[in-house]
Amino acid sequence: MQVGMGFWASKTLLSAVEMGVFTELADGPREFSELSGRLGLHPRSARDFLDALVALGFLHRSENAYRNTPDTDLFLDRNKPGYLGGMLEMANARLFGFWNHLTEGLRTGQPQNEAKNDAAVSPFTALYADPARLKGFLKAMSGISHGANLAIARKAPWGKYQTYADLGAAQGDLAVQIALANPHLRGIGLDLPEVGPIFEEYAAKNGVSDRVRFQPGNFFDDPLPAVDVFTMGHILHDWNLEQKKMLIAKAFGTLNRGGTLVVYDSLIDDDGFDYTGADCIGWMKEAGFREAHVEHLIGPDSMVVGIK
Ligand SMILES: C[S@@+](CC[C@H](N)C(=O)[O-])C[C@H]1O[C@@H](n2cnc3c(N)ncnc32)[C@H](O)[C@@H]1O
Numbered sequence: 030m031q032v033g034m035g036f037w038a039s040k041t042l043l044s045a046v047e048m049g050v051f052t053e054l055a056d057g058p059r060e061f062s063e064l065s066g067r068l069g070l071h072p073r074s075a076r077d078f079l080d081a082l083v084a085l086g087f088l089h090r091s092e093n094a095y096r097n098t099p100d101t102d103l104f105l106d107r108n109k110p111g112y113l114g115g116m117l118e119m120a121n122a123r124l125f126g127f128w129n130h131l132t133e134g135l136r137t138g139q140p141q142n143e144a145k146n147d148a149a150v151s152p153f154t155a156l157y158a159d160p161a162r163l164k165g166f167l168k169a170m171s172g173i174s175h176g177a178n179l180a181i182a183r184k185a186p187w188g189k190y191q192t193y194a195d196l197g198a199a200q201g202d203l204a205v206q207i208a209l210a211n212p213h214l215r216g217i218g219l220d221l222p223e224v225g226p227i228f229e230e231y232a233a234k235n236g237v238s239d240r241v242r243f244q245p246g247n248f249f250d251d252p253l254p255a256v257d258v259f260t261m262g263h264i265l266h267d268w269n270l271e272q273k274k275m276l277i278a279k280a281f282g283t284l285n286r287g288g289t290l291v292v293y294d295s296l297i298d299d300d301g302f303d304y305t306g307a308d309c310i311g312w313m314k315e316a317g318f319r320e321a322h323v324e325h326l327i328g329p330d331s332m333v334v335g336i337k
Pocket of ligand 1: 153171198219224246247248262
């Protein structure tokens with residue numbers, strides 16, 4: 030029952046993030062009537078909604094006032110650097126509805142997202158057709174990848190290299206974190222042209238625009254920049270096996286000798302597909318990398334490091 034009715038809890042949290050409940054409470058506790066007024070809640074549901082958030086462990090209540098828990102304050106206040114809610118905003122605005130068509134996807138094998146009505150179009154073309162969705166998606170990527178990005182910026186063998194390019198860089202959090210942790214490096218974020226202004230704004234906000242630049246491009250059709258290290262975060266999982274192998278081979282062909290490819294994704298155990306560390310090592314060896322190994326980052330994310 031808990032799993033089957035899990036959408037009750039899920040949607041309660043997603044609506045709270047959408048309405049900015051945790052941002053409202055970032056300055057401290059608020060009385061019930063003040064909080065429900067500021068959030069624009071109807072009196073019929075206000076008390077139950079806020080108390081459900083208490084019961085789920087996202088808020089504390091004492092007397093008649095509500096306040097954030099330490100976790101929601103750190104991760105769900107939009108104005109804090111640790112904000113992870115971008116991913117939840119996207120889950121609320123897009124994914125929640127798509128999952129209602131899971132059975133159809135399982136029976137037809139067809140995507141149920143924006144590309145549903147035109148499978149020949151890249152899902153990103155359909156997704157990026159709306160500027161608000163574009164920005165929301167790129168922010169969501171930073172939210173979900175930030176912890177792994179910090180780990181890669183420290184764990185990968187950056188000391189012996191000078192240049193890197195993150196392929197499919199989105200808002201640029203990985204490119205930015207690598208630059209912040211390694212002042213000797215210069216980096217490029219490559220992504221589709223629509224992403225450029227959002228990437229550049231993020232690099233400037235983090236004070237690394239002098240060392241990190243955006244390169245508009247399509248990693249299937251355009252030449253890749255010549256650098257010492259390529260990174261690909263949550264890229265290979267989007268594409269079929271032929272395309273995965275093509276991207277790895279292209280990175281291998283372009284890398285400087287002795288260079289490194291870092292692929293990272295939520296890798297699954299070696300009995301499954303899409304994909305395991307062993308799969309990715311196999312594809313890298315097939316492309317010519319002389320050495321490859323898997324290293325855990327955080328949560329479900331691991332990186333596969335291939336050395337040319
Ligand atoms: C799932 S997101 C991953 C973003 C980021 N690397 C991360 O891990 O947070 C995939 C990224 O690939 C980019 N992308 C998709 N197709 C692309 C293409 N053909 N050429 C370049 N970038 C592409 C998208 O714009 C998006 O930013």
